[in-house]
Amino acid sequence: xxxxxxxxxxxxxxxxxxxxxxxxxxxxxxxxxxxxxxxxxxxxxxxxxxxxxxxxxxxxxxxxxxxxxxxxxxxxxxx
Amino acid sequence: xxxxxxxxxxxxxxxxxxxxxxxxxxxxxxxxxxxxxxxxxxxxxxxxxxxxxxxxxxxxxxxxxxxxxxxxxxxxxxxxxxxxxxxxxxxxxxxxxxxxxxxxxxxxxxxxxxxxxxxxxxxxxxxxxxxxxxxxxxxxxxxxxxxxxxxxxxxxxxxxxxxxxxxxxxxxxxxxxxxxxxxxxxxxxxxxxxxxxxxxxxxxxxxxxxxxxxxxxxxxxxxxxxxxxxxxxxxxxxxxxxxxxxxxxxxxxxxxxxxxxxxxxxxxxxxxxxxxxxxxxxxxxxxxxxxxxxxxxxxxxxxxxxxxxxxxxxxxxxxxxxxxxxxxxxxxxxxxxxxxxxxxxxxxxxxxxxxxxxxxxxxxxxxxxxxxxxxxxxxxxxxxxxxxxxxxxxxxxxxxxxxxxxxxxxxxxxxxxxxxxxxxxxxxxxxxxxxxxxxxxxxxxxxxxxxxxxxxxxxxxxxxxxxxxxxxxxxxxxxxxxxxxxxxxxxxxxxxxxxxxxxxxxxxxxxxxxxxxxxxxxxxxxxxxxxxxxxxxxxxxxxxxxxxxxxxxxxxxxxxxxxxxxxxxxxxxxxxxxxxxxxxx
Numbered sequence: 073x074x075x076x077x078x079x080x081x082x083x084x085x086x087x088x089x090x091x092x093x094x095x096x097x098x099x100x101x102x103x104x105x106x107x108x109x110x111x112x113x114x115x116x117x118x119x120x121x122x123x124x125x126x127x128x129x130x131x132x133x134x135x136x137x138x139x140x141x142x143x144x145x146x147x148x149x150x151x
Numbered sequence: 152x153x154x155x156x157x158x159x160x161x162x163x164x165x166x167x168x169x170x171x172x173x174x175x176x177x178x179x180x181x182x183x184x185x186x187x188x189x190x191x192x193x194x195x196x197x198x199x200x201x202x203x204x205x206x207x208x209x210x211x212x213x214x215x216x217x218x219x220x221x222x223x224x225x226x227x228x229x230x231x232x233x234x235x236x237x238x239x240x241x242x243x244x245x246x247x248x249x250x251x252x253x254x255x256x257x258x259x260x261x262x263x264x265x266x267x268x269x270x271x272x273x274x275x276x277x278x279x280x281x282x283x284x285x286x287x288x289x290x291x292x293x294x295x296x297x298x299x300x301x302x303x304x305x306x307x308x309x310x311x312x313x314x315x316x317x318x319x320x321x322x323x324x325x326x327x328x329x330x331x332x333x334x335x336x337x338x339x340x341x342x343x344x345x346x347x348x349x350x351x352x353x354x355x356x357x358x359x360x361x362x363x364x365x366x367x368x369x370x371x372x373x374x375x376x377x378x379x380x381x382x383x384x385x386x387x388x389x390x391x392x393x394x395x396x397x398x399x400x401x402x403x404x405x406x407x408x409x410x411x412x413x414x415x416x417x418x419x420x421x422x423x424x425x426x427x428x429x430x431x432x433x434x435x436x437x438x439x440x441x442x443x444x445x446x447x448x449x450x451x452x453x454x455x456x457x458x459x460x461x462x463x464x465x466x467x468x469x470x471x472x473x474x475x476x477x478x479x480x481x482x483x484x485x486x487x488x489x490x491x492x493x494x495x496x497x498x499x500x501x502x503x504x505x506x507x508x509x510x511x512x513x514x515x516x517x518x519x520x521x522x523x524x525x526x527x528x529x530x531x532x533x534x535x536x537x538x539x540x541x542x543x544x545x546x547x548x549x550x551x552x553x554x555x556x557x558x559x560x561x562x563x564x565x566x567x568x569x570x571x572x573x574x575x576x577x578x579x580x581x582x583x584x585x586x587x588x589x590x591x592x593x594x595x596x597x598x599x600x601x602x603x604x605x606x607x608x609x610x611x612x613x614x615x616x617x618x619x620x621x622x623x624x625x626x627x628x629x630x631x632x633x634x635x636x637x638x639x640x641x642x643x644x645x646x647x648x649x650x651x652x653x654x655x656x657x658x659x660x661x662x663x664x665x666x667x668x669x670x671x672x673x674x675x676x677x678x679x680x681x682x683x684x685x686x687x688x689x690x691x692x693x694x695x696x697x698x699x700x701x702x703x704x705x706x707x708x709x710x711x712x713x714x715x716x717x718x719x720x721x722x723x724x725x726x727x728x729x730x731x732x733x734x735x736x
Contacts, residue, residue, distance in 0.1 A: 089349060092525075095173060095521075096518040112516045119519065120519050
């Protein structure tokens with residue numbers, strides 16, 4: 073959906089997922105190097121590493137696919 | 152302050168790290184940025200109240216679902232699945248999917264063709280101003296009260312889970328919602344609802360994945376639940392993992408309900424009423440850019456609704472199977488009033504509704520925990536925003552524009568909409584503090600909200616499908632249904648033994664009572680509407696054009712291939728729904 077401007081809702085969602093994914097992934101890597109004293113259940117699966125990576129990749133895909141520059145180019149092609 | 156709340160400040164479920172706080176602050180910054188960005192796109196009434204009617208089917212469909220996917224819903228139904236087992240999934244499957252498909256394929260053409268701004272607006276066209284006034288005033292009042300309850304519930308959850316001050320949570324969330332809805336109107340609310348949808352899945356999906364790994368898959372989960380409940384001497388422990396096979400008798404399942412209550416009370420009345428006539432959700436679909444998108448939107452919503460039990464019901468069941476206290480003994484959750492009593496707090500008890508945060512804390516360390524908490528906050532704020540934007544529309548079009556200032560200009564309506572958004576948030580804050588001092592008000596208001604939905608469905612469906620229904624029939628049917636529902640509620644409140652007449656069993660729990668009350672008041676609404684209509688003069692066919700089935704030419708849609716048609720995707724969703732019922736029978 074377009075908002076009437078050049079930013080799509082999917083771009084905002086992409087930014088949100090990418091930023092959150094990057095933070096969680098970075099924290100996961102930090103915990104691999106410095107394991108925490110109090111560990112959650114199934115800590116050994118390192119969910120924050122792979123889940124953070126999944127969110128980051130998904131977020132980057134949305135952010136690039138619906139980036140303002142691409143949206144402007146698409147709209148220009150239509151008109 | 153309520154004494155129970157003072158006790159709550161003594162303990163918290165989880166502790167946030169700086170990484171978690173960064174994620175939460177980023178969420179608030181992003182929603183405010185979205186509101187500011189959309190300010191320039193909400194200049195006309197169509198823009199502000201209907202999001203310009205330019206949403207794609209995907210956006211309208213996800214917003215349609217998200218408007219209902221608040222945190223009260225997430226935490227409440229996770230708690231219900233801990234309490235009632237997989238029976239709680241009925242509220243996501245038979246209690247939603249058939250109604251969503253009915254809205255998409257049968258009712259949406261009427262809403263869309265008559266170009267109404269709201270459900271009360273349709274009632275005005277079909278039954279006249281009396282019915283519109285009755286439904287719009289009730290809806291506006293209930294909506295803004297529900298928004299306040301959402302706000303209060305969020306503040307309590309933040310206090311229980313994180314130890315945050317109640318006033319801090321209420322002020323921060325309400326100011327944020329007021330800013331982004333007043334600036335961008337429905338478009339802003341919809342943007343944030345779709346954002347919330349992704350955040351909820353991103354924040355909650357890990358719980359069932361990790362939970363199933365720990366439990367040893369679905370079979371391991373069932374075996375653990377059976378073992379734990381047998382140890383607790385629960386009646387019929389097997390019933391917690393079966394959807395239909397224990398609904399033959401009231402006493403065979405933990406909810407005290409039978410199949411008739413689920414099929415007719417929940418599926419045919421409550422679900423149909425909520426998903427097809429509650430303007431909070433219908434407004435999202437009305438914002439679609441064309442009729443095909445408006446029909447596809449609820450079908451897309453239904454497809455995702457079928458998956459929600461994975462992140463709501465499954466965590467409740469996993470809690471039943473896996474949660475242990477510090478000594479390794481089974482952790483038994485209890486009703487909220489017991490858990491929040493001073494004695495309960497002294498013993499370290501937890502309420503049913505705390506199962507989702509408990510599971511979150513079990514598997515999620517710093518970062519993931521912040522995302523999970525952000526998903527809960529986003530759910531609460533989006534629930535508030537949904538209520539406030541629907542309130543603003545109904546107030547401006549159906550009360551202000553219809554009863555107070557019939558000559559209001561479009562510009563004046565937008566100005567009114569922005570102010571009413573801020574005022575609505577202000578009233579919600581007042582409600583939140585009112586509820587804080589008298590918790591029983593929350594029960595009454597939630598019950599009042601449900602009183603209205605079932606009879607409204609009776610009135611709207613007769614209006615759409617039966618051309619003989621008259622103005623007087625519609626009004627008196629709606630009034631009789633609402634009054635009888637309120638009457639039945641207080642009958643049980645003052646004489647608990649009457650539940651055996653109302654819900655056909657003295658074992659009926661709250662949810663079972665709600666189902667049967669809805670069924671009876673819907674029947675009363677329909678009977679009164681039919682009888683009064685047959686005694687009064689109907690409108691001519693010409694007056695009912697575009698409002699009633701058979702008299703409304705549905706506009707031809709652009710040619711689409713069979714796999715792009717709403718009917719095809721509706722059939723796919725219906726088949727998937729049936730398969731799920733068989734798998735979990």
